[in-house]
Amino acid sequence: MPGTPPTRFVYLGPQGTFAEQALRTIPAAERGDRTPARSVPEALDAVRAGDADAALVPLENSIGGAVGVTFDELTGGTPLMITREVVLPVEFVLAARTGVHLDGVRAVAAHPQASTQCRGWLHDHLPDAQVVDVLSNGAAAAAAADGSYDAAICAPIGAAGHRLVVLADKIADHSDAVTRFVLVSRPGPPPPPTGDDVTSLAVYIAHDRVGALLAVLMELAVRGVNLTRIESRPTGEALGRYAFFLDCTGHVAEDRFGEALQGLRRICAEVRFLGSYPRHRFPTTTDERPVPAPAGQSDTDYADAAAWLARLRSGELT
Template sequence: MSPAPRYAFLGPAGTFTEAALRQVASPEDVDLLPASSVLAALAAVRVGEAERAVVPIENSVEGGVTATLDDIGADEPLQILAEVLVPISFVLVGRPGVALEDVRRVTTHTHAWAQVRGWMEAHLPGVEFTPAGSTAAGARALLPSAGGDGAVASFDAAVCAPLVAEQTGLPVLAEAIEDVTGAVTRFVLVSRPGPVPEPTGADKTTLTVPLPDDHPGALREILDQFATRGINLSRIESRPTGEGMGRYFFSIDLEGHVAEERVGAALAALHRTFPGVRFLGSYPRAEGRPPTVPEHVTDAAYRRGTAWVRGLRSR
């Protein structure tokens, strides 16, 4: 019997990332590898310690997860195979024996803190924030078994997922403390480059496009390749390359699959102008909603156009 595939994820147990992983793989069928950070999870795939990794890439409140965008956009190539959406709701758990009015120091992941700042200002004004590697890691550090009195004394409470409270038994001091009800985080399943999933008719493609030089109209040159082919962009963000001031790349999600004529034509045109463009995968959209494709850029329209030109050339 072959060993179970190993999936890395932002740990420890109980993170929203683990909840996302459970949507793409059954824990009984895979070997779970909790990682201390997004970068560690992606590195595990690159060096062969894990076949796949699940990492957050975008939040409906905070936008792109920069650690993920920067790493998959600039480091050794990886490929996105799937995406999942996880509704986000937070609870405040306390160190045993601490009441809500006693909380002075709170820990959690920085993205989680950004989504509860309003609640904290309203209910715990002046509270001190201590960053944690993940929401689950911050909460579990409250447990006496985490490292003794010195470890738990550094903060009084943690912001985490309700699942962590259930798993640890930590007392819940407040529920549904997120500032925006209905927030969602998008996670992606990542592997080393390989075969692209077959098109489903409701797909998404992710790219990074570096700018070889900063000049007027550079962004328009990129956008025109999509606009003229009726391709909708669902996300576009600029990120620094780390190679000096003014050096950026664009991280882009578009509606469509590389197997579609219009998408393939756009990628080919981008590659001619920006040879450093990186294809990060075409994969099914989590919502399963197909895009609206104008008739003149359907695959059938492209085939008709190609046939017409072929006929002209054969005269």
């Protein structure tokens, strides 16, 4: 239903994980229906089938790296469009039932990635505790709540949801770790430009990777478009072509970005537009964005240059 605000949301479950926490930062999702999915493909298929209006799925994790399955699902099958990003600090807490104290913790339930990210803290504060692997941050909180283990490493929302007491917060070794989620819908007009937008692309080039990639970057650089992320995908190699995922500054509605996209269209084997959407901004940080278009790269500059060329072609040289 293009034009209708989404009301039915699906997210990478289970309940009580960072994906649910990220989804609930979106006002429409806080008011709407929120259904957990077992996997990223299941979440996106629910949108494709019309069973949900939008899916919130992880795109990259500053510790775990890119979430390849999300990229592959976005570039394969029926097209979908990213309409929003949510960047969430990964703030792990150690949580336990009321009455459990830190010096009484012998067994900690944790997802293996979570305990890896909190390794230094565990070494310093619970050197003798046994860490037991469980399947998700949500499952860790549930296991502490039902008494299977003394405590859990989990998301703040998982502790709150299971009425656990936070024994220690911000226990991750890298305090600036973030996870980036995207909200994905069926195709429709992109959200309007805000002056501080991201455009995600999948670009396919044939052979000679460094030379072809140089040409791609020059198409962007000459229009003042910056890259905020680049990742090559290994799958295409067997097929003799290479795929790159790019996050660029700018919006498809801007003249300079439109010209860059047309340049990519001409030189690449294939370009898939994955969406233009506002950049996530942390409300509490001093953030120097939005960055204005570089000199000579505004829509006004493009309109002026186009009018000048038209005059040249019509014989007006003044």
